[in-house]
Amino acid sequence: MYSAIIDAPIDVARLLERVSSNANGATVLFLGIVRDVNDGRDVSGIEYTAYRSMAERELASIVEEAAALADSNDVAVEHRLGELGIGECSVAIAVGHPHRGRAFDAARHVIEELKKRVPIWKREQYVDGTREWVRATSAELVDARGER
Amino acid sequence: MTVTVLLFASYADAVGRSEIELDVESGATVSDVIEQVRAMGDADRLPPAPMVAVNEQYASRDRELRAGDEVALIPPVAGG
Numbered sequence: 001m002y003s004a005i006i007d008a009p010i011d012v013a014r015l016l017e018r019v020s021s022n023a024n025g026a027t028v029l030f031l032g033i034v035r036d037v038n039d040g041r042d043v044s045g046i047e048y049t050a051y052r053s054m055a056e057r058e059l060a061s062i063v064e065e066a067a068a069l070a071d072s073n074d075v076a077v078e079h080r081l082g083e084l085g086i087g088e089c090s091v092a093i094a095v096g097h098p099h100r101g102r103a104f105d106a107a108r109h110v111i112e113e114l115k116k117r118v119p120i121w122k123r124e125q126y127v128d129g130t131r132e133w134v135r136a137t138s139a140e141l142v143d144a145r146g147e148r
Numbered sequence: 149m150t151v152t153v154l155l156f157a158s159y160a161d162a163v164g165r166s167e168i169e170l171d172v173e174s175g176a177t178v179s180d181v182i183e184q185v186r187a188m189g190d191a192d193r194l195p196p197a198p199m200v201a202v203n204e205q206y207a208s209r210d211r212e213l214r215a216g217d218e219v220a221l222i223p224p225v226a227g228g
Binding site for chain 2: 032048049050051053054055057079090091111114115116117118119120121122123133134135
């Protein structure tokens with residue numbers, strides 16, 4: 001199990017190595033990427049900040065839950081902070097397991113719980129020069145309540 | 149007694165600070181701290197019932213505080 005909040009670009013290959021094992025027939029990799037449009041506005045970048053010590057703690061406990069869910073210790077996650085440009089990776093989650101089902105379930109658990117519980121915030125910078133703190137989208141709130 | 153209040157993101161903007169050493173009455177709860185902090189800043193941007201953590205763990209608003217506690221007011225999180 002591994003979790004970290006980092007300031008440098010995420011090394012995806014290195015993260016995959018952390019969950020690799022000859023027993024694992026499946027590896028699931030999820031990447032969160034900064035996209036160029038949000039709520040119809042043209043985005044030029046995102047600044048991520050955190051309550052760092054608590055974020056590290058919450059992330060570690062989410063990884064423990066995912067490992068229990070998958071019955072595998074091969075769960076790894078990194079979340080990046082700072083200024084990110086379009087196309088850059090903000091979060092990477094890797095799960096290795098003998099079979100794909102539990103690997104998908106565990107990876108999904110990490111990203112969904114991260115979005116609900118880990119104290120990280122993002123401020124979007126728009127092409128028009130303004131910037132704003134982002135609230136959870138209504139779609140994510142609906143997801144969080146399990147309504148779709 | 150004194151507690152440390154941490155503010156983040158939009159809440160830090162609303163108050164104009166990210167950390168406050170706050171004097172509170174002994175026996176004060178999280179709610180009392182929220183009320184005092186809202187009075188310091190733009191209360192419209194700091195809701196009456198935000199998420200709160202005490203000493204890095206999510207806590208309820210009726211949680212009674214002790215001297216030296218770290219109380220963080222947590223805006224809606226947006227990681228990922």
